[in-house]
Amino acid sequence: MHDTEDINVARRHLLISGALSATALTIPLSSLHAQDDPVAQTPAPATSRLTLHVNGETHELELDTRTTLLDALREHLHLTGTKKGCDHGQCGACTVIVDGQRINSCLTLAVMNEGMEITTIEGLGNKDQLHVMQAAFIRHDGYQCGYCTPGQICSAVSVLKEIRENIPSLATAELTAAPQVSVDEIRERMSGNICRCGAYSNIVDAILEVAGKTS
Ligand code: FES
Numbered sequence: 001m002h003d004t005e006d007i008n009v010a011r012r013h014l015l016i017s018g019a020l021s022a023t024a025l026t027i028p029l030s031s032l033h034a035q036d037d038p039v040a041q042t043p044a045p046a047t048s049r050l051t052l053h054v055n056g057e058t059h060e061l062e063l064d065t066r067t068t069l070l071d072a073l074r075e076h077l078h079l080t081g082t083k084k085g086c087d088h089g090q091c092g093a094c095t096v097i098v099d100g101q102r103i104n105s106c107l108t109l110a111v112m113n114e115g116m117e118i119t120t121i122e123g124l125g126n127k128d129q130l131h132v133m134q135a136a137f138i139r140h141d142g143y144q145c146g147y148c149t150p151g152q153i154c155s156a157v158s159v160l161k162e163i164r165e166n167i168p169s170l171a172t173a174e175l176t177a178a179p180q181v182s183v184d185e186i187r188e189r190m191s192g193n194i195c196r197c198g199a200y201s202n203i204v205d206a207i208l209e210v211a212g213k214t215s
């Protein structure tokens, strides 16, 4: 009798402590899970309303503030002529012209370009009316796969503008003299635009032709 009572008491204690430990395990684990989960703790991304002027058109957008200009152009405005190569400022495939200057659109945030005049390859010309640089690239076979070509052409247009404005480069012999259009100048100034197909010599020929010279 005594043994049976002892067993019942022990069983009751076991059930109580089991229930307590189950509760203790359940509550803290679930709250710990919520506290430790970095995704659950991440606040919603900040967005910003902005106006982009692209190729003469105005676009109202609401974007995650971390959106690069390249992604805004390609993913939100569907201007896929601008290419994503490295996404790290190393290949030039994403080159566009902002307020007359070429930039790598993967290295700038869309919100930083609000109110500026952005020109992509689609804004330079179209198939019915090519920009002179586009026509020269075609005449000189300045491409093979064409992936780097929009960036090359945007850069090439800017390069001739830089030379016209007497902006020196590393290849300019005299910093105080007007830079000349030469193969060395073109190669140096275009060195940020990589062409995996190796169409470099034809690209230089195209730029020289537009500049009024032949190589
Ligand atoms: Fe911007 Fe390569 S994609 S520099």
Ligand code: FES
Pocket (backbone or CB within 6 Å): 142, 143, 144, 145, 146, 147, 148, 149, 194, 195, 196, 197, 198, 199
């Ligand atoms: Fe293919 Fe330049 S044409 S990467």
